[in-house]
Amino acid sequence: MTTPSDTVDPSGRRGFFVRIIQTVHAAIGGTVAFVLGGAILAPSFAKREPSWLSAGRLDLLREDEPLAVTLRVSRQDGYAQVVDRKVVYLVRSGQDVRALESTCTHLGCRTSYDREGKRIVCPCHGGVFGLDGRVLSGPPPAPLTALETRIDGDQILVQV
Amino acid sequence: MLTQLLNWIDSRTGYRGLLRHALDEPLPKGTGWAFTTGSVLTLLIGVQFATGVGLTMYYVPAPALAYDSVRFIMDELPLGWLLRGLHFWGASFIVIAAGVHLMRVFLMGSYKAPREVNWITGVVLFLLILAFSLSGYLLPWDQKAYWATIVTINVSASAPVVGEYMANILRGGSELGALTLGRWYSAHVFLLPAVLVIFIVAHIALMRKHGISGPMTPQPGPPTAFFPWHVMKDTVMMAAVFALLVTLAVLFPAHLDEIANPADAGYIPRPEWYFLSLFQLLKYFPGPLEPVATLVIPGLIVGALFALPFLDRGAERHPWRGSRRVVTLAMLALIGGIGHLTVLGLLDMPARYDPNDWGPQSIAGRQLATGPDNTCQTCHVVGGPAAPLAITRITKDEEWLLFHMGDPVAIAPGARPEDQPAGRPRLFRLQAQAVVSYLRRARAGADDVEVSPEDLTAALTFSNMCIACHTIAGEGGDTGPNLSLVGIRRDAASLRSVISDPSSEYPDTLMPAYGERMTEEQMSAMVNYLAKRR
Numbered sequence A: 001m002t003t004p005s006d007t008v009d010p011s012g013r014r015g016f017f018v019r020i021i022q023t024v025h026a027a028i029g030g031t032v033a034f035v036l037g038g039a040i041l042a043p044s045f046a047k048r049e050p051s052w053l054s055a056g057r058l059d060l061l062r063e064d065e066p067l068a069v070t071l072r073v074s075r076q077d078g079y080a081q082v083v084d085r086k087v088v089y090l091v092r093s094g095q096d097v098r099a100l101e102s103t104c105t106h107l108g109c110r111t112s113y114d115r116e117g118k119r120i121v122c123p124c125h126g127g128v129f130g131l132d133g134r135v136l137s138g139p140p141p142a143p144l145t146a147l148e149t150r151i152d153g154d155q156i157l158v159q160v
Numbered sequence B: 001m002l003t004q005l006l007n008w009i010d011s012r013t014g015y016r017g018l019l020r021h022a023l024d025e026p027l028p029k030g031t032g033w034a035f036t037t038g039s040v041l042t043l044l045i046g047v048q049f050a051t052g053v054g055l056t057m058y059y060v061p062a063p064a065l066a067y068d069s070v071r072f073i074m075d076e077l078p079l080g081w082l083l084r085g086l087h088f089w090g091a092s093f094i095v096i097a098a099g100v101h102l103m104r105v106f107l108m109g110s111y112k113a114p115r116e117v118n119w120i121t122g123v124v125l126f127l128l129i130l131a132f133s134l135s136g137y138l139l140p141w142d143q144k145a146y147w148a149t150i151v152t153i154n155v156s157a158s159a160p161v162v163g164e165y166m167a168n169i170l171r172g173g174s175e176l177g178a179l180t181l182g183r184w185y186s187a188h189v190f191l192l193p194a195v196l197v198i199f200i201v202a203h204i205a206l207m208r209k210h211g212i213s214g215p216m217t218p219q220p221g222p223p224t225a226f227f228p229w230h231v232m233k234d235t236v237m238m239a240a241v242f243a244l245l246v247t248l249a250v251l252f253p254a255h256l257d258e259i260a261n262p263a264d265a266g267y268i269p270r271p272e273w274y275f276l277s278l279f280q281l282l283k284y285f286p287g288p289l290e291p292v293a294t295l296v297i298p299g300l301i302v303g304a305l306f307a308l309p310f311l312d313r314g315a316e317r318h319p320w321r322g323s324r325r326v327v328t329l330a331m332l333a334l335i336g337g338i339g340h341l342t343v344l345g346l347l348d349m350p351a352r353y354d355p356n357d358w359g360p361q362s363i364a365g366r367q368l369a370t371g372p373d374n375t376c377q378t379c380h381v382v383g384g385p386a387a388p389l390a391i392t393r394i395t396k397d398e399e400w401l402l403f404h405m406g407d408p409v410a411i412a413p414g415a416r417p418e419d420q421p422a423g424r425p426r427l428f429r430l431q432a433q434a435v436v437s438y439l440r441r442a443r444a445g446a447d448d449v450e451v452s453p454e455d456l457t458a459a460l461t462f463s464n465m466c467i468a469c470h471t472i473a474g475e476g477g478d479t480g481p482n483l484s485l486v487g488i489r490r491d492a493a494s495l496r497s498v499i500s501d502p503s504s505e506y507p508d509t510l511m512p513a514y515g516e517r518m519t520e521e522q523m524s525a526m527v528n529y530l531a532k533r534r
């Protein structure tokens, strides 16, 4: 059987047509893919605007005595809203305050302050951190995450 | 290398043969532009599938979140507005393209033997497309969606005997609500697409089985191949329609009303334009005659469409020759009727709710909720126990909101035990109502307005003293006259006199004299504001 395509091609326009068809369909498909792909992928790369939260008064902090405070971080969760809790240690040295996240950098357990040892310990796999956040022993691969801080009058502001 | 791989795939799947079968379909000589309507329709359906998948990633079929998830898609998701715009406009495009395709098949008599079943699957596909529109209309859960669906379901309830059962099945109960949304969503994204695909496959397979009907008078000469000669025409049409679709979606983004408010029975529903004729028809058959408009007439039309190939059986395909004249006339009358009713319906459309027409109630509410001494900020602040107002969503019904604003500590009506009576309400009910009205408007995407201090005083006064009986900008009671445009009827002086002592003009009025109840500041702000409403 002869395919009809071979029987009618008076002037060799076939190749030209095929290319136009391919181009147009690629353009349509590309447009849809751009809109769809963009809308699907965009939130995966969105960054959250940081905000400054008041974490307490400077004069209530004692030198080198970490204080665990709970911050309420409200954020937009897509189309919903949530208020998260975040526990941070405030460590004062002179007029300077460091804020350390309390989440262990190993597998994410909540650490706690060991008053006698003057260190921060993780209950899960025995990670130990110094008051500057550095790893003293155990499996954690990195120091406790430090957050930006700022002193405004007598208030300590922490960036979350 | 690539050739080898393709050879291997072909040897295992035979895809080349399949492709050749699909592309080399011989078409009768003279198959022209009229035969591109099906391809356009296929493209549009493909776009709906793709954009629909994107939308379902974000959409939540629950009354508390549906609206906010659509808002999120529209306002915050990059390209989300375009995604929804394409889906929204695509729906209208499909209805039109399906209508054009149907007319093409009708006018060229392509439904005649042996293609009766093609035609029947086509009519089913048309009905499926309408079902898609209907079910998709509810999903954004805005005022328009909610009230139009109430009407749709009431239409089905008007059917004799089974009507109430049908309505209950459509609603998933006796009220429109969460269960309705769930089943309409499921139908829209799972059930209908599955059925649609089955019928499209059948429709195309039948088209291939019998071949394309071709021109009405067969032309002598060898057939042409579908690819690339006819595909070229298809492609040109597809490109044109797609370009138009994108243009409209970019220039006129899809609309989203205020969030659905089941408590607001004053909302006048309006259906999507392609149901407008049916909606209009309803007006001519009131009361017990209603089933004529909702059931009998549409039923006869659909029945006639299904029966068409069996009623019009002659071999003649030309629309204006022999017995074909009768069916063509009938079809023209039908289209004329639908067109006429649609135009009447369009002329009769209630004005679109305009979130940017800030009435006094929402201005007062904005002041109460965001002004310097608002009490919301006790909790709704960055770092506070509740989300800041900027990202707070209306996820509760109105009663809850009003109660919460009066007594914010007790976050559920009745939660406060009797031995702990609430203190003085933080916001009185009318004030809370104003805040709710502001929140709804703000969520509907209204632009902020500048309000002069005097107008603010007027707004606060109006929403405190007058709103129970008078309406402005769609908000308020209807015991007294609507004051939205009162400035046309009265100037400031006559407003002052009638507000100070209404009985001087209307001896029988129930309205108290406000001369003593308002301060001079309130009174002058009030009359100046009202005089401006024209």
Ligand code: FES
Binding pocket: A104, A105, A106, A107, A108, A109, A122, A123, A124, A125, A126, A127, A138, A139, A140
């Ligand atoms: S999680 Fe903290 S040590 Fe493993």
